[in-house]
Amino acid sequence: MTTRATDLAAATIATLLATSLPAAVLAETIIVRQKDRRFETRYIEITAGDIVSFTNEDRFLHQLYTESPNFAFDSAEQFPDEIVEVRFPHEGTYEVRCGIHPKMLLEVEVDPKGVGK
Numbered sequence: 001m002t003t004r005a006t007d008l009a010a011a012t013i014a015t016l017l018a019t020s021l022p023a024a025v026l027a028e029t030i031i032v033r034q035k036d037r038r039f040e041t042r043y044i045e046i047t048a049g050d051i052v053s054f055t056n057e058d059r060f061l062h063q064l065y066t067e068s069p070n071f072a073f074d075s076a077e078q079f080p081d082e083i084v085e086v087r088f089p090h091e092g093t094y095e096v097r098c099g100i101h102p103k104m105l106l107e108v109e110v111d112p113k114g115v116g117k
């Protein structure tokens, strides 16, 4: 039995993928647009570790926050065209709100890692 160079290369690539993929690539980024004083959707379901990317497509400020016993963030003022990225590290259900527009509400359900969506 002989080992050809291409087999070695394939094995090397497979090894690299196996060792470098998990943490970095399995996390997803989910885009949620803010437009007309609303989030484009009222509910998203993600996995712990995922990042939600909020894009301000209005011509005025937003200010995102969530408050919960195990996770909180406050974006401060978010200018037009500014993107705020929020990583949700823990499972749970979170209400993302805007400090400037009280009717804005996005519910984020965060599943534990390893559970299907």
Ligand SMILES: [Cu+2]
Binding pocket: 037, 061, 062, 063, 098, 099, 100, 101, 104
């Ligand atoms: Cu707002």
